[in-house]
Amino acid sequence: MGSFSIWHWLVVLAIVVLVFGTKKLRNLGSDLGGAVRGFKEGMKGAEEENTQPPPSHQQVTGHSIKSEIEEKDQTKV
Template sequence: MGSFSLAHWIVLIVVVMLLFGRGRISEMMGDFAKGINSFKKGLADGDAPASQPAAPPPQVTHGAPVAPAPEEARR
């Protein structure tokens, strides 16, 4: 009950071929291959920006010091 014999596999393949046909199976495999290639391309594109050095942070320039607020304005 655990494994299939050669006859079982042949019947299974014949049924699959009758249901899907030769053209449909090759079309599905082509779509599958395109999906894998697209996935690999996406992974390669995702790594490209990470290899570039990051831009240095912008420099903050300080102006003249500001005088403290008067006591009355703080209340």
């Protein structure tokens, strides 16, 4: 009584098909597949974000402090 044979599972499957219908079961399967696919793509995207180095916040402009001071002085005059 602890384990079910293949015949028990076939009867259960037949009852499920009769209750829900094949179209609804097909839609359920495609929805489940889409959810799994979306989850995998989300995990792949998260892994790609973690492997990219963080952007540098320092900007190299080629100006020295002296030239910046001179530019400010020229704009004041």
